Amino acid sequence: MKQTPELISGDCSECPIRHRAVCSRCEPEELDELEQLKYYRTYKAGQTIAVRGDDLTTVSSVVTGTATLSRVMEDGRTQIVGLLLPSDFIGRPGRTHAQYDIQAISDVTLCCFRRAPFEQMVTRTPHVSERMLEMALDELDAARDWMLLLGRKTAREKVASFLLLIQKRSARPGGEELGEDLRLELPLTREVMATYLGLTIETVSRQLTALRKDGVIDVQGKKVIVIKDLIALMMESGDDDDGGILD
Amino acid sequence: MKQTPELISGDCSECPIRHRAVCSRCEPEELDELEQLKYYRTYKAGQTIAVRGDDLTTVSSVVTGTATLSRVMEDGRTQIVGLLLPSDFIGRPGRTHAQYDIQAISDVTLCCFRRAPFEQMVTRTPHVSERMLEMALDELDAARDWMLLLGRKTAREKVASFLLLIQKRSARPGGEELGEDLRLELPLTREVMATYLGLTIETVSRQLTALRKDGVIDVQGKKVIVIKDLIALMMESGDDDDGGILD
DNA sequence: CGCTTAATTGACACGATTCAAAGATAGTGG
DNA sequence: CCACTATCTTTGAATCGTGTCAATTAAGCG
Numbered sequence: 001m002k003q004t005p006e007l008i009s010g011d012c013s014e015c016p017i018r019h020r021a022v023c024s025r026c027e028p029e030e031l032d033e034l035e036q037l038k039y040y041r042t043y044k045a046g047q048t049i050a051v052r053g054d055d056l057t058t059v060s061s062v063v064t065g066t067a068t069l070s071r072v073m074e075d076g077r078t079q080i081v082g083l084l085l086p087s088d089f090i091g092r093p094g095r096t097h098a099q100y101d102i103q104a105i106s107d108v109t110l111c112c113f114r115r116a117p118f119e120q121m122v123t124r125t126p127h128v129s130e131r132m133l134e135m136a137l138d139e140l141d142a143a144r145d146w147m148l149l150l151g152r153k154t155a156r157e158k159v160a161s162f163l164l165l166i167q168k169r170s171a172r173p174g175g176e177e178l179g180e181d182l183r184l185e186l187p188l189t190r191e192v193m194a195t196y197l198g199l200t201i202e203t204v205s206r207q208l209t210a211l212r213k214d215g216v217i218d219v220q221g222k223k224v225i226v227i228k229d230l231i232a233l234m235m236e237s238g239d240d241d242d243g244g245i246l247d
Numbered sequence: 248m249k250q251t252p253e254l255i256s257g258d259c260s261e262c263p264i265r266h267r268a269v270c271s272r273c274e275p276e277e278l279d280e281l282e283q284l285k286y287y288r289t290y291k292a293g294q295t296i297a298v299r300g301d302d303l304t305t306v307s308s309v310v311t312g313t314a315t316l317s318r319v320m321e322d323g324r325t326q327i328v329g330l331l332l333p334s335d336f337i338g339r340p341g342r343t344h345a346q347y348d349i350q351a352i353s354d355v356t357l358c359c360f361r362r363a364p365f366e367q368m369v370t371r372t373p374h375v376s377e378r379m380l381e382m383a384l385d386e387l388d389a390a391r392d393w394m395l396l397l398g399r400k401t402a403r404e405k406v407a408s409f410l411l412l413i414q415k416r417s418a419r420p421g422g423e424e425l426g427e428d429l430r431l432e433l434p435l436t437r438e439v440m441a442t443y444l445g446l447t448i449e450t451v452s453r454q455l456t457a458l459r460k461d462g463v464i465d466v467q468g469k470k471v472i473v474i475k476d477l478i479a480l481m482m483e484s485g486d487d488d489d490g491g492i493l494d
Numbered sequence: 495c496g497c498t499t500a501a502t503t504g505a506c507a508c509g510a511t512t513c514a515a516a517g518a519t520a521g522t523g524g
Numbered sequence: 525c526c527a528c529t530a531t532c533t534t535t536g537a538a539t540c541g542t543g544t545c546a547a548t549t550a551a552g553c554g
Contacts, residue, residue, distance in 0.1 A: 071395040074487045079398040081391035092384045099388055129376055136383040137339045141346055143390040144328035148318040150397035151326040151445025155542065190501060198398025200543055205502055222500070222551060240321045402510065437533065447511060452534055469519065469532070495554100502549065510541085517534070524527085 020087035021061045025127040049102040058112045059091030065108030069100040080196040150198045158197040159207040160236035182227035267334035268308045272374040296349040305359045306338030312355030316347040327443040397445045405444040406454040407483035429474035
């Protein structure tokens with residue numbers, strides 16, 4: 001679990017998620033206000049950030065690392081219902097208790113705000129609430145796409161869709177259309193994949209093997225997957241194109 | 248498909264969804280402004296309201312009736328990703344194309360606004376955008392709960408959960424703790440149920456039969472289901488309680 | 495280099511789907 | 525008012541995909 005401790009300056013203008021988080025639309029003076037409220041908190045990989053029912057005294061943005069949102073049934077069956085990546089927001093106005101379990105799956109840094117002052121701030125600064133609405137609606141779309149996957153896709157389609165999701169999210173903007181950003185470094189175990197896809201570990205493993213044998217991907221060790229045939233993988237995922245809906 | 252045409256006055260203060268829709272927090276003068284923009288549009292049961300990719304020139308609130316949001320795969324597999332009930336909102340700021348197919352499953356009346364003027368209005372009236380954020384986050388929670396259902400629940404649990412969902416939503420506020428609002432009039436065919444639950448029609452039918460044979464429910468004709476044992480049904484649904492998270 | 499944990503593979507079981515047919519229901523017209 | 529018809533629902537039998545349980549292999553770390 002060694003990881004270079006990423007030193008994060010207190011200066012919001014230097015923040016790696018400056019342009020995407022809830023604060024992305026803020027004017028300099030609004031940023032100043034946020035800057036006074038915020039503080040950082042870090043979690044190690046595997047650590048629990050919150051469990052369902054917890055009193056949420058803070059809200060936060062993910063600055064670095066990855067966390068999962070999940071729901072657990074009484075008998076232990078678990079479904080990951082969201083992946084929290086840098087710039088994603090944790091908590092919501094008007095809700096004092098956590099609805100989901102939140103776990104760090106890599107080392108995570110959060111930019112935290114005490115809830116009450118943050119909520120006051122939000123009502124005063126439309127730039128924050130506008131951005132929060134936009135982010136919430138994006139998450140809603142993502143959740144609904146995932147519902148299609150969970151409800152209707154086969155195991156093979158699920159795994160293919162997952163690899164494409166990771167590929168899209170880890171793509172460095174600009175440059176990868178040259179073709180060779182198709183090497184995925186998964187920060188995730190098979191268990192996390194399975195829990196996200198509504199499958200078992202064994203099934204995920206079998207589907208990866210099958211895709212490898214069919215020449216679509218290459219599996220190198222536990223954490224690296226190379227997409228050998230992106231077009232084929234897209235076909236396997238069962239997704240149609242977006243019909244030109246990329247507002 | 249006969250249905251008494253519900254005459255809806257143009258007066259927002261008389262509106263059946265006045266207290267729950269995006270406009271619920273508006274001051275009288277804000278309502279006046281909305282009133283000038285709005286117009287009603289009706290759809291018959293079964294009619295398509297929008298298909299994925301459509302140019303959305305309007306946004307709207309459901310006033311009466313029920314509609315579904317769904318995603319369809321190329322080969323026809325379909326998943327309903329949301330139920331639109333009175334007060335639910337259709338469309339989103341900053342998005343010009345429909346992301347989902349929208350279909351009326353009963354006769355539906357929408358309160359419509361042309362998109363551009365509505366968006367301008369929203370930026371000026373925080374009461375609307377606040378409410379939209381709240382509603383979006385509620386929908387997100389509902390979507391995530393549904394992900395647990397789709398990913399991890401058995402067919403029997405899915406059907407039980409569905410009946411409880413309908414029961415909760417059709418419960419008249421106050422009064423049903425006397426016990427006998429447990430007669431559900433489903434406006435839905437088995438097909439809609441199946442498409443919502445990620446199952447086939449046959450499986451839904453079998454599970455309803457099984458629940459009936461076990462004395463949990465009673466099925467009267469196609470559209471009426473009586474919950475004979477609510478506690479048992481809750482057990483069957485696989486949901487734990489909410490841990491006291493009812494903000 | 496060995497040890498611990500994660501991942502893979504295999505055999506089998508079970509639940510849900512598929513395909514097919516019969517039964518019930520609601521709407522229509524005589 | 526009843527028969528007729530189209531549609532929806534239920535039921536049955538066989539199949540297929542994924543889960544379960546168990547054993548083996550590989551990877552990563554001290």
